[in-house]
Amino acid sequence: MTKTAIIAGTGVLPGILADRLDETNTPYVIAELEGFAMENPKGRPVERFIVERLALLFDRFDDLGVEQVIFAGAVSRPAIDPERIDPKTATLLPVLLPAFQQGDDALLRAVIALFEDAGFSVVGVDSVAPELVPGEGVLTTAQPSQDDKADADRAAKVVAGIGALDVGQGAVVAQGLCLAIETLPGTAAMLRWVAEVAKTCRANPNGAKGVFFKAPKPGQERRIDLPAIGPDTVVQADAADLAGIVIEAGGVMLLDPEATIAEANSRGLFIWARTP
Amino acid sequence: MTKTAIIAGTGVLPGILADRLDETNTPYVIAELEGFAMENPKGRPVERFIVERLALLFDRFDDLGVEQVIFAGAVSRPAIDPERIDPKTATLLPVLLPAFQQGDDALLRAVIALFEDAGFSVVGVDSVAPELVPGEGVLTTAQPSQDDKADADRAAKVVAGIGALDVGQGAVVAQGLCLAIETLPGTAAMLRWVAEVAKTCRANPNGAKGVFFKAPKPGQERRIDLPAIGPDTVVQADAADLAGIVIEAGGVMLLDPEATIAEANSRGLFIWARTP
Numbered sequence: 001m002t003k004t005a006i007i008a009g010t011g012v013l014p015g016i017l018a019d020r021l022d023e024t025n026t027p028y029v030i031a032e033l034e035g036f037a038m039e040n041p042k043g044r045p046v047e048r049f050i051v052e053r054l055a056l057l058f059d060r061f062d063d064l065g066v067e068q069v070i071f072a073g074a075v076s077r078p079a080i081d082p083e084r085i086d087p088k089t090a091t092l093l094p095v096l097l098p099a100f101q102q103g104d105d106a107l108l109r110a111v112i113a114l115f116e117d118a119g120f121s122v123v124g125v126d127s128v129a130p131e132l133v134p135g136e137g138v139l140t141t142a143q144p145s146q147d148d149k150a151d152a153d154r155a156a157k158v159v160a161g162i163g164a165l166d167v168g169q170g171a172v173v174a175q176g177l178c179l180a181i182e183t184l185p186g187t188a189a190m191l192r193w194v195a196e197v198a199k200t201c202r203a204n205p206n207g208a209k210g211v212f213f214k215a216p217k218p219g220q221e222r223r224i225d226l227p228a229i230g231p232d233t234v235v236q237a238d239a240a241d242l243a244g245i246v247i248e249a250g251g252v253m254l255l256d257p258e259a260t261i262a263e264a265n266s267r268g269l270f271i272w273a274r275t276p
Numbered sequence: 277m278t279k280t281a282i283i284a285g286t287g288v289l290p291g292i293l294a295d296r297l298d299e300t301n302t303p304y305v306i307a308e309l310e311g312f313a314m315e316n317p318k319g320r321p322v323e324r325f326i327v328e329r330l331a332l333l334f335d336r337f338d339d340l341g342v343e344q345v346i347f348a349g350a351v352s353r354p355a356i357d358p359e360r361i362d363p364k365t366a367t368l369l370p371v372l373l374p375a376f377q378q379g380d381d382a383l384l385r386a387v388i389a390l391f392e393d394a395g396f397s398v399v400g401v402d403s404v405a406p407e408l409v410p411g412e413g414v415l416t417t418a419q420p421s422q423d424d425k426a427d428a429d430r431a432a433k434v435v436a437g438i439g440a441l442d443v444g445q446g447a448v449v450a451q452g453l454c455l456a457i458e459t460l461p462g463t464a465a466m467l468r469w470v471a472e473v474a475k476t477c478r479a480n481p482n483g484a485k486g487v488f489f490k491a492p493k494p495g496q497e498r499r500i501d502l503p504a505i506g507p508d509t510v511v512q513a514d515a516a517d518l519a520g521i522v523i524e525a526g527g528v529m530l531l532d533p534e535a536t537i538a539e540a541n542s543r544g545l546f547i548w549a550r551t552p
Contacts, residue, residue: 161438161440167434178459183474184455189474197468198459
């Protein structure tokens with residue numbers, strides 16, 4: 001089995017991936033960026049590292065026999081303390097520092113390149129836990145209607161259109177009309193707003209209830225930072241009185257597939273992984 | 277003076293335009309689409325018409341010496357009752373009915389063409405009341421800072437980007453980050469959401485407060501249906517803790533310029549009509 005390092009940020013994803021690797025008896029190590037502690041209910045051992053000593057993490061991975069790394073969880077841009085930089089990591093700075101001046105995508109690509117240059121392959125969630133990233137298909141008992149599919153088409157166009165603007169990755173469309181677009185405050189805040197305000201704006205109160213659509217940005221580096229939904233998203237979509245959730249096939253994670261699908265089935269919502 | 281017909285829909289705009297025409301002693305008549313009564317605090321006489329008898333309205337305008345028409349106020353697509361169609365209007369249906377199947381812009385263009393074909397010139401608000409559609413300049417005592425101008429640049433890009441999607445005409449940007457995008461529920465609902473939820477999402481709580489930006493859609497027919505702001509918008513933007521309001525110069529109406537600017541001055545917000 002390929003020895004794998006999970007580069008962990010905050011949230012539940014690192015622990016979920018570790019569970020999956022345990023199930024398949026894949027050996028792994030968890031490396032956690034200082035200041036961005038993962039949720040760690042099982043108290044797994046973690047190696048802590050800092051960006052200023054990234055080269056030492058590479059050495060440590062070599063010692064441990066790590067062959068591939070997978071990024072999991074959220075981090076924001078860490079501040080860099082010049083006094084903590086070791087000599088070996090200093091040689092990486094001509095690549096790393098300019099990337100810090102750029103957008104998120106450019107920074108992520110530079111970080112991936114550094115790991116690859118150090119001899120590690122960088123893989124996405126789908127390669128170690130494909131069940132977390134559904135391909136085309138309806139995952140639930142409930143199925144999208146023709147109206148729901150038309151709403152999904154419209155929402156996909158809206159989300160693709162805003163993708164280039166780096167604003168958000170989701171939208172709500174009902175009866176062809178865009179009720180909400182995801183922005184900085186995120187999915188939960190948007191769906192709460194639809195529940196409280198926007199759901200009364202549907203043209204026909206008895207018509208199609210609408211869909212929440214989520215997709216990665218066009219051209220997004222899919223080995224890091226895939227958008228995700230979970231059981232909470234289903235609860236929020238139900239509160240917003242939507243018919244279901246549409247995700248881009250192969251581009252959006254289910255953080256806990258069994259619980260997410262069970263939640264949708266118990267509420268009569270559909271979840272459809274849709275090919276773009 | 278050119279005899280003018282105001283084609284009135286709901287809201288305050290028809291009355292405001294009538295006030296302006298009174299001030300300049302321009303003769304006018306108000307024609308109101310049945311089912312979409314204007315706000316008429318001064319109890320002005322109105323001619324009522326129905327789409328099914330549009331040709332009779334043209335005849336009436338000819339009798340009254342009307343030379344130009346201006347559309348003011350909001351209407352939604354009226355249902356058409358075949359039994360009410362008069363023979364002369366029936367000849368217009370080959371143009372009108374297909375337009376009813378299309379988007380708002382296409383319908384508006386078809387309606388404008390019908391009036392023009394009947395011999396009336398169709399003019400925009402700016403031609404009878406230019407003070408309602410400000411050109412480039414800051415209208416208030418408060419001025420936008422460099423940060424505010426950068427936020428306006430970003431917001432203009434976002435609004436131009438969503439314009440092609442026919443979603444909305446406004447956005448809120450603070451410190452370079454898009455907090456909200458206007459959708460079907462409109463400006464007031466969006467700004468209320470920023471006030472209640474999104475304003476805590478600013479990266480730096482002490483940094484630039486951000487702007488509300490509003491512009492017409494790219495390619496929008498500017499003789500009908502310009503976006504508008506008013507004193508209420510200023511109150512809402514202040515509640516959302518924004519630094520000011522940016523509108524596209526020549527493309528957005530101030531429904532009541534004096535009251536809107538006074539409201540902004542009393543609250544320390546700027547209003548900037550910005551050249552794209």
